[in-house]
Amino acid sequence: MITFGRKVLVVDDNLEFVDLVRRILNQREFIVSVALDGKTAIEKALLEKPELVVLDLKLPDISGEEVLRRLKEVDKDIAVVIVTGFGGEQVAVDLMRKGAIDFISKPIDHEAFLKSIENALEIRDAQIEDKRSNHYSSLERFFPFLAHEIRNPLHAISGALTIIRKRVNLKDEILKQSITIIDDEVQHLNNFVQECLNFVRPSNLIRFTEIDLNEVLSIVVNIISHTYDLESQRIKITLTQDSCLPKIYANYEEIKQVFLNVIRNALEAMPEGGELLIRTGQIHGNPRCVEAVFIDNGVGISQEKIPYLFQPFFTTKQRGTGLGLALCRRIIEERHHGKIEIESQENKGTTVKIELPVGRRAGER
Ligand SMILES: Nc1ncnc2c1ncn2[C@@H]1O[C@H](COP(=O)(O)OP(=O)(O)O)[C@@H](O)[C@H]1O
Numbered sequence: 001m002i003t004f005g006r007k008v009l010v011v012d013d014n015l016e017f018v019d020l021v022r023r024i025l026n027q028r029e030f031i032v033s034v035a036l037d038g039k040t041a042i043e044k045a046l047l048e049k050p051e052l053v054v055l056d057l058k059l060p061d062i063s064g065e066e067v068l069r070r071l072k073e074v075d076k077d078i079a080v081v082i083v084t085g086f087g088g089e090q091v092a093v094d095l096m097r098k099g100a101i102d103f104i105s106k107p108i109d110h111e112a113f114l115k116s117i118e119n120a121l122e123i124r125d126a127q128i129e130d131k132r133s134n135h136y137s138s139l140e141r142f143f144p145f146l147a148h149e150i151r152n153p154l155h156a157i158s159g160a161l162t163i164i165r166k167r168v169n170l171k172d173e174i175l176k177q178s179i180t181i182i183d184d185e186v187q188h189l190n191n192f193v194q195e196c197l198n199f200v201r202p203s204n205l206i207r208f209t210e211i212d213l214n215e216v217l218s219i220v221v222n223i224i225s226h227t228y229d230l231e232s233q234r235i236k237i238t239l240t241q242d243s244c245l246p247k248i249y250a251n252y253e254e255i256k257q258v259f260l261n262v263i264r265n266a267l268e269a270m271p272e273g274g275e276l277l278i279r280t281g282q283i284h285g286n287p288r289c290v291e292a293v294f295i296d297n298g299v300g301i302s303q304e305k306i307p308y309l310f311q312p313f314f315t316t317k318q319r320g321t322g323l324g325l326a327l328c329r330r331i332i333e334e335r336h337h338g339k340i341e342i343e344s345q346e347n348k349g350t351t352v353k354i355e356l357p358v359g360r361r362a363g364e365r
């Protein structure tokens with residue numbers, strides 16, 4: 001199992017033990033965080049979203065059982081491995097009934113400890129994968145069929161429209177307007193179906209490769225400047241790239257799709273023109289992540305709407321699908337284990353920040 005970059009929280013008040021565990025885990029390139037008591041453990045679980053917690057049963061403040069319960073409240077899928085001192089096995093077994101995956105006794109054996117951690121992570125991954133396929137499977141099966149049934153007639157309508165355009169007298173204003181309406185609606189429906197399909201389509205992990213975010217962004221900005229008439233819309237895009245950016249292991253097409261969606265949203269937020277700054281870089285103090293930041297000075301969005309932005313079908317646009325950001329989140333967070341965040345101020349602008357882990361971890365499952 002590749003353990004590079006997987007997040008582990010070690011909860012124990014014994015500094016010597018914490019040190020030992022940290023050394024073992026660091027050797028396997030886990031990202032290790034430590035909490036010396038239960039309260040800190042819950043706070044860190046909320047903030048850092050660890051995938052696995054190594055939990056000592058005897059903590060100075062809250063009981064191990066209570067910490068386990070609260071950890072599970074924070075994240076149902078969090079993998080918890082209990083560490084017990086002499087004689088704590090009975091309680092540990094009881095906690096396994098309450099959601100812990102495994103327990104190990106102190107003093108720990110390095111190999112057995114690592115095995116237990118890997119095993120727990122594998123169980124967690126399998127649970128998440130199961131849920132995902134259960135959750136989407138009927139939709140995943142049905143939607144491509146539905147999309148096909150919608151698109152075929154749309155193609156036919158487009159074709160017929162081209163013929164009508166050639167044959168009729170376009171000096172007739174009402175006729176001309178009617179044709180434009182049909183054309184717009186057909187295009188809208190086509191886009192809608194495409195976005196739904198993108199959203200529903202399951203990930204294809206085989207296509208994970210090493211990619212350079214700078215390169216993807218240059219390509220995307222190029223596509224955008226060809227499809228949008230930026231000059232007449234008085235929109236300026238400035239791309240600042242960190243030339244030392246490490247490569248990431250990701251699905252190229254999906255990352256491209258995310259950048260396209262985010263940039264489109266920014267352009268749509270600047271109907272009167274404006275400026276979009278795009279910057280890549282490494283995250284201060286975290287060499288395992290890279291980021292791409294998109295800052296526009298468009299219409300922005302009010303604070304109370306921000307929690308809904310990533311929900312499927314949430315849109316404030318008359319012709320929006322509300323699927324762009326939902327898809328971005330699926331791609332970045334579920335498939336690449338990264339993070340996407342939005343900050344905005346009405347009438348000032350919006351910042352979208354995307355973080356992605358460096359190295360192989362993102363594509364491995
Ligand atoms: N750069 C932005 N500036 C202002 N609002 C934004 C921006 N990006 C997204 N939004 C808001 O988030 C909503 C959802 O975006 P998205 O999921 O892409 O769907 P859509 O673009 O189809 O509306 C948008 O309708 C808009 O209200």
Ligand SMILES: [Mg+2]
Pocket residue numbers: 261264265324325
């Ligand atoms: Mg959008």
